[in-house]
Amino acid sequence: MRRHNIGRTVVRAVTATCFAAALAGPAWAIDAAIDFGRDVLPILAGHCFQCHGSDEEFRKADLRLDTADGIAATLVAGKPDESEFVRRIESGDPDEMMPPPATKKPLSEEQKLILRRWVKQGAAWGRHWAFEPTVRPEPPAVKNQAWVRNPIDRFVLAKLEAEGLAPAPEASRETLVRRLFLDLTGLPPTPGDVAAFVADTKPDAYTRLVERLLASDHHAERLAQQWLDLARYADTWGYSGDDPRTAWPWRDWVLEAFKTNMPFDQFVIEQLAGDLLENPTQSQKIATGFHANAMMALGNTYDYEEYRTETIYDRVGTTGTALLGLTVGCARCHDHVFDPVTQKDYFKLFAIFNNIPHEGKYFGVHGPRLDLGFPDKSMEEKREAIVAEIKRLEETPAEPAAGAASLAELRIDGAKAIPTWKTIGKPAWDGESPPDRQGASASFDGASALQAPNAADFAFVGKFRIACAIKTTDPVADIVSKYDWTAAERSFAFGIGGEGDRLAKPGFLCAWVSSNAKQFTGVQIFSSIMVADGQWHDIALEFEPGTSIRLVIDGKADEAAVVLGEPPPVIAVTPRPILVGAGYRNGQPDFHYTGLLHGLSISGEVGSPTNPVSKELKTLRKQMAEIDKQRVIADVMAELPQPRDTFIHKRGNYNAPGDKVEPGVPEMLGALPAGAPANRLGLAQWLVSGTHPLTARVAANRLWSAVMGVGLVRTPGDFGTRGEPPTHRALLDWLAAELVASGWDQRHVVRLIATSAAYRQSSDASAELVARDPANLLLARATRRRLDAEQIRDVALAASGLLNRSVGGPSVKPDMPAHLFDDLVPVQSDAPWKPSPGSARHRRSLYVTWKRMLLNPTLATFDAPSREVCVAQRVVTNTPLQSFVLLNDHAFVEAAVALAARVLAEHPGDDSARLDAAMRIVVSRSPSPRELETLGALLADMRTHYTADAAAAQALIGPKAPAVKDVPPPELAAWTVVASTVLNLDEAISRQ
Template sequence: MQRIAICGVVLMMLLGPVTARSEDEVDHRDTAQPTQDSLNFFESKIRPLLIDHCHECHGEDSQESELRVDTLAGMLTGGLAGASLVPGKPASSLLVTAVRYQDNDLKMPPDEKLPDVQIADIIRWVEMGAPHPDTNTVGPIVQRGEVDLDQGRKHWAFQPPIKATPPIGDALTDAPNPIDAFVLARLRAEGLHPNAPADRRTLLRRVTFDLTGLPPTPEEIDSFLSDSSSHAFAKVVDRLLASPQYGERWARHWLDVARYADSNGLDENVVLGNAWRYRDYVVRSLNDDKPYNQFVVEQLAGDLLDSGNDVDLRHDRLIATGFLVLGPKVLAEQDEAKMEMDIIDEQIDTVGRSLMGLTLGCARCHTHKFDPISHHDYYGLAGIFQSTQTMDSYKTVAEWHENTIETPEQAAELKQHQQKIADQEKLIAEKFAHAKSELEPPSDAAAKPDEIEKRFSEETRAELKTLRDELERWKEETPELPTAMGVVDGDIADTAVHLRGSHLTLGDVVPRRFPEVLMSDDDPSIPVDQSGRLEFARWLTNGRHPLTARVMVNRLWRGHFGKGLVPTVDNFGLKGSSPTHPELLDWLAVRFVEEGWSIKAMHRMMVLSQTYQQSSDFGAFNAELDPSNQFYWRFSVRRLEAEAIRDGLLAVSGQLDWTTGGNIMPYKNREYVFNHTSQDKSRYDSKRRSIYVPVIRNHLYDMFQLFDYTDASVLNGDRNTSTIAPQALYLMNSEMVSDLTFAMADRLLNEDTDSVRRIRRLYLEAYGRPPRDPEISDGVRFLSRFETLQRRGDVESDGNASDPERSAWQAFCQAVVSSSEFVYLR
C-alpha cells in the first residue's frame, strides 16, 4: 500500500538580538517558559555536561573569552565571539557550532570532541527553547544553599493528609459516595451544576475501556442493559476488575512511570532481554490487588525481604527490583565514576518523581532552586543507591546486574549436566594419559599435547575426537538458568557531596539518609552495614508519609478522569500545581491507606461515583464559568491511548490473541537491536495485546509514536494527547488497519447474510451502540454503490477485484473504525 507522506510545519521561536547586553540586561522572555519535563531534561542531561566540560574555563571563577555558561544569562549574552545560545535555533547557537567542531577556530571542548549522544542532547535542548531554571531568575548557581525547613514544611504537599468529613448539605443528600460530596460542594461554590448521568451504553463503553483497555462485546452490552437491579453497574465494575485484562491495562499506566523499555537506547542500544519479567510482575501484582505499599517496597528492596521457603515469592521480589535497573545508560562511557553517578542520578530522579512527586534530581548540582531539598539531601540518597549493586561491570560495553531466578528443578538439572561435562573431561584426560603411557619410545616431557597425540594410533585419535565432539555438544547444550534484571546490596558506604555535580570535585561525606524536610524524630536510621534501601522503602510506605499515598491516588484519578486533582502528576513540589480539590485528595489518600493500600478498592470508589458517571454533554452555562472542566461538572471527552486503539481494533476484528505474559522479542539478551545494516528486526505484526509489543528506545513502533506513546527513556505519568491529521490518515491507509478490517468484513460476511444485521453488529462492536436509522440507510447505500463501482473498475481498493462484496465491506468497516467515535471515550 502506498504510504502518504505528511510535511510538518515547525513553529520557531521569534528571538530579538542578544548582543551588546550585560547579564543583568538580558531579556529572559527570549527563552521558552520551561515545563517540568524540559527542566528535568536540562538537569539530567545538560547541566552535568556543562559542569564536566565547560565550567572550569567558563564558570563562576573563570570566564575565558568573557564567556560564562553556568548561568542562562551568561549563555544568552555570550562572550567575545557572540551569543553562545539562541533558544530554538541550533544553527545560530555558537554552543552547537563549537561542540560539533564545525569551525576550526571554535572547537569545544578543545581536547576532545564530545560523544555524539551528548551533542545530540545539546541540540535537542536548544531546539526545545533552551529550558533552564534561571529563565525567571538570574544569578550564580547555589552550591551550598541553606534550606529553610520550617518554611518548606508549610507547603501543602509536605503536611500530613487529613481525612476531612465529606460536606453535608441540602444539595448533597443524594451523594452517598464521598467523592461526590466533595465535588458537588465545590461545584456549588463555583456556581456550577453537574451533568445528568450518561446513558448506560456510553457508561459501559467508558468503564470497560477504562478498566481493561478493550471495548465491551455485544453480549456484555446486552447483559448490562437487561439487568435492572440497582447494583447492575457495580457488578460490571467487579467483573472488569477481576478480569486478567485489568492488569494488562493498568500495568501500562505504571510502566509509563517506570520508564519501561525492551532496549537500552542511547549510545549502545542493546536488548534488555529480561525486562519483560518486570512487566509481567507488574501485571500479576495489579491483578492480584497487591497492596500498593508492598508493591513499592518490593520494587525498591525486594531482594532484602525475607521470603522464607517460598521460591516463587522470592523470585517475584527479585524481579521487582528491575524497577531500579530499567533506565537508559551510556554503556560506553569511558569515565566509570561518572557512569556510576549518572546511573544513580537517574534512579534518584525516577524514585523521586514516581513515588513522591518530587524532582529530587534537580539537587544533584546544587540545592534545589524551588523545593526544600538540599544538596546534602541528594547525596544522602545517593549513598543508598551507591551502596546498591546495579551494574556488574562498568567496562565498555558496561553490563547491568541480573539475579538468577532458577527453580530447584532447574538448578538440579544444571548441576547434573555440569557433572556430565566434568565426567567427560575426566574420561578424555584418562584416555589421553593411558595412550601417552604406552608410547614407545616415551614422549618428550616438553612436547606439546598436540605433538604427542599425533603419535597415537588412528583408532585412539578417532575415539578422542568422538569424546571431544560430544563434550563440545554438551557444553553448547548447557541449560541457561533464567535471570532477571535487578539489584542487590553492594559495598556499603556513604557518598561525598559532588560540588556542582562533578565527581571530580568532592566535598563533605554525607551520611545515608532521607530528605530532611520530610523526616520526623521517630523515622528509622540506616544500619551502618546495610544500603538503606529497605529502610527507605518502609519510610515511604509507613502510612504517615505525606506524599506516597497522595501521589498514587492522584495517578489513579488522572487515569479515570483525564487529569489529576494535582494536574502536575509527577511534581507535587513548589513549581507543581496546587490541588483543585485538596480536601478530596487528602480524604482519598487517607482512605487508601485505611483500606490496606488496595488499588482495586480505589478504582471501584472512583468509577462508582456520580462524578465519573456523568454525561460528557456540553453545557454553555457551565462552560462559560469553567471552560476546562477543572471542577468536574461533566465527564471530559478524551481520546484513547495508542494501545487501546490498537487493542480495540484487534478485538473488534476478532484477531486479538488473548495469551498473557511472556516474551516475543526476537533477540538474545544484551544483543544489539540494530544489525550492521542498521536494520531493526523487531516485529510489530503480533496479534498480542499492545503491552507485549516491543518497546525499542530510539526506534519506537510508528503507530505508537503517532498516537502519543510515552518516551520510554524518561518517566511520564501524564501522556500528551494530540489530534493531528496523520492519525486519521493512518487509520485510513495503514496496512495494519486494512488487514484487520478485512478480518472484520470476513467475519461479518460469514456470520450473517443480512446487510442490516451486519451493520448493527459492527456498530455494536465498534461503538457500543446500535446504528441510527439514517446510519443504516447510509451504510446500505454505501455498500451498494461501492460494489457497483468496484464491478465497473471505477474504484481502487485493497481487496480482490473479483470479490466486490468483500471489498465493499472492508471499506465500510475501515470507515467505521476511522471515525472519531471509535477512538474517543465519551
C-alpha cells in the same frame, strides 16, 4: 545593579486596586481571602526564590524570602503601604523594582495585587499545600443529596453547587459499559457484554460489572501500563547500543501484584528493597527490577563512573517523581530553587542508591542478576539429557587424528620469569605457593602481564588446554588471552567475569574461542562455580575445535557451565601475541588480573588442522546452545557489603566531589524511622510510613487519573510549588486518607472512584460548558479523552477478532517495516527485527517489545513514550501522522479486513444488521439513522467501485484474507473500507 535597601520603608500611593475591584472571583479580587500555599507561594517560588531562596550560592543581598523570618523582615503585616516588600514589587524604577528587569521574570499586575492583599490580610506564612499533613476531611454537605453515591460525590458536587452548576446526566448504559471496560481493563466490551449489561435491570448491575472487571487479569494489565511508564520499563538498555534485556519477569511481577491487589506499601517496599527483606523470596528479588530499568550504556567507549552515576541520578529522580511527586532532580546541581529540597538532601538519597554492585559498564553483565532458570521444567530435563549424551560421546575413545600436529607447551613452575617473554609492568615472583605445592607463585598487581615474543607462538590450530592454580578476589580479569577486542583481533580468552556477555558473572570463570578475528563467531562458556573467593583453585580450559569446550575446576569438570554457540572448527589467526595476566584492548593491555598464579601450563596443537568434527557431538552442542538461549536471567538490585562513600557532586559533576554525606531522606520531609536501616529498605519503609503526606497523595492521584483519565493534580510528577494545585484538594486528601486507612488497598480506591456518580456522568457537554471549563477542572461532566496508544491498537485487534488475550510472559514483536532499521547499522543486536510467529504478534500492546531507540511506530505515533526516563504523564497529540497509522498501517488494514469478514460472516445477507454490528463491535452502540445512512451510502459506493475493479478489491483484501461463504472479493473489499471507516471514528479511539 545597586544593592537593595530592603530595610528602608517608603509609603507609596496605591492605584492598582481600582483595577482589581472590577473583577470578581479569583484570588486577586478585592474580597477574596488569600491562601498562602495556593496563591502566594507559587509566585514567590517562581519569581523570588532564585535569588532569595535556600541556595547560598545564588543568594542576593543576603535576603531570604523562602522563610517566615526572612520575609517578615521586609514587611509590616497588615500594612502593605508601609512594607518595603510591597514597595519594591510595585516600583516602576528599574533600579528598585523586584524582580529586577534583568531577570526577565516580571510580576503580572494580578500577581502584584495578590501579594499586596496577602500583606494586607496579615501576611500569614504557611507551607506549600502538598507538604502539609493530610487530615482526613469530612465530606461536605450538599443540596442535591439524591445524586450522591459515595463520599467522592459530595466533594465534587459541593464545588459544582458553589459554581452554580449541575452535574451532567448519567451517561447511557452503552457508554457506561464501554467506559468501564476501557478504564478498568483497557479493552472494549464485546457486543455481548454490552447487551448483557443493557438488559440487566437489577439495581446492582453496575456494581456487579465493576467487581467482575476488577477481578479480571486485564484489570491488572490496565493498571500496570501506567506503572510501567513511571518505572521506565523497556525491553532494551537504551543509548545507541540499545541491546535487548530480559525485563519481562519484573513486568510480570507488577501484573501479579495488581492481580492480587498487593497493598501499596508492600508494592513499594518490595520494588525498592525486596532483596533486603529477611529471607527474600525469588519474587521479592524480581520486584527490585524496578530500579534495574534505568537506562544503561553498552559499548566500550564510556567513562564507566560517569555512566554509573547517571543510573543513580535516574534512580533518585524516578523515586522522587513516581513516589513523592517531587522533582528532586532539580537539586542535583544546587539546592532546589522552588521547593525545599537541598542539594545535600539530594545526595542523601543518592547515597541510598549508591551501593548497587555495578561499575557502570554493561549492566547486562556486571550488574546484579538473578538466574530464573528455564521457563518450563522440561527444558531443564532436556538439557540434562543432552549433557549426559555429550559426556558419553566424549568419553568414547576417538579415532587417532589424521596428520599429526606439533605440540607447543609452556610451563611456569615456581618463581621465575620466562626469559624470552616480554614483561609488562612488574609481576612479582615470590607469591605464596598453593598448599602442598612446590615453588613460589607469580603475583599480578592489576597492572602487569607477560607476553609471548611472537604472535605465532601458541597460535593453536587444534585442541588446546590452559591450566593453572589461582588465588584471587578479582571479579573481572583475563588470565590467558590471545586477542584485542577493539582491534578486531579475536582468537580466544580465558578469565574471570567476562567483558560484555549476557551470561557472564563477576567472580566466575569464563572463556571464548572465535573462528573470526573481526566479528566474534564461536563459542562462549560461563562457569557455574565462583572462583574469585580468595581461595586457591585449580582451573583449566579445554577446547577441541568443532567438538567441545569445557572448564575444569579443582579437578572436576563444570557440568553446569553454560555454553553459548558451537565450538568453532578453526581458531582465528591474529597478530596479537598470547598474554598472561591481561587481555588487549585498543592495542593496550587491559582487563588486568590481580592475584596469584601458579603452575601455569599452556599446551596445544599448532601447525596443521586436525580432527574432523564429530557430527553427532556437533548437533548435540547446537541443541544445547539453543536451549541455553531460553534461560531467563532477570536484572535486579543488590547491595554491596561495604557501602560506597557518597560525596556531594559539586554543580552536579560526578567527578567534582564535595562534602561527604550519609544516606537519608530530605530534611523537610522528616527522617528515616528510628531503627530503620539507612539503605533502600529504610527509604521504602519511610515512604509508606505515613510520617509525610506525599506518597499517599501521589498514589491516590495516580489511581484517580487511571480511572478518570486525568489526575486531580494535573502535574502528577510534580506536587511542588511549580506543579498545579489540585482541582479538588479536599477530595484528594480524603482519597489519600482512605487509601492509607484501608491498608493501602488500591482496588478499594479504584472501586470507589468507578462507582461514584461523578464517574458515571455523561461526557457530552454543551458548547457553553466547554467554553466555560474547557479542561473540565470542575468535573461537571466526564472527561472525554483519546485512548492511550496501547488501547488504540488493542481496540482494533479486539474488534477484528485477532486479539490474543494471553497474559504475561516474554515480550513480543509485531511487524515493523524493515527499513526502519536501516540507520541503526548492525551494532544493535536485535536488528534485523524478527516478528513473533503466529498470533503472538496480535498480543496486547502491553507486551510489545519496548525498544527505547526505535519504539514501535504505531505506539509512538500515538504518544507512547520511549521510556528513557520516568514518565508521569503522557502528552496527548492529534496529528495527521496518526491518521496515516489508522488508515494505512498494515496492522490496521489487516484489522479492517478481519472486521469486515467478521460482520459478513456473523450476519449473512443483511446490510443494516451488518453495519449495526460493525458499530456495536467497535464503539459499543448502534448507529443513529443518519450514521446508518452515511455508512450505507459509502458501502453502496464502494460496492460499485470494487465490483468494477476486482483487481483492486483483491489487492485491498490481500492474499491471506479470511474466506467468507458466498462473499466475493469485491464485497469483502467494500466492507473493508466501511470497517476501516468505523475503526477510524474519533469515537473508536476515544473514551467518552
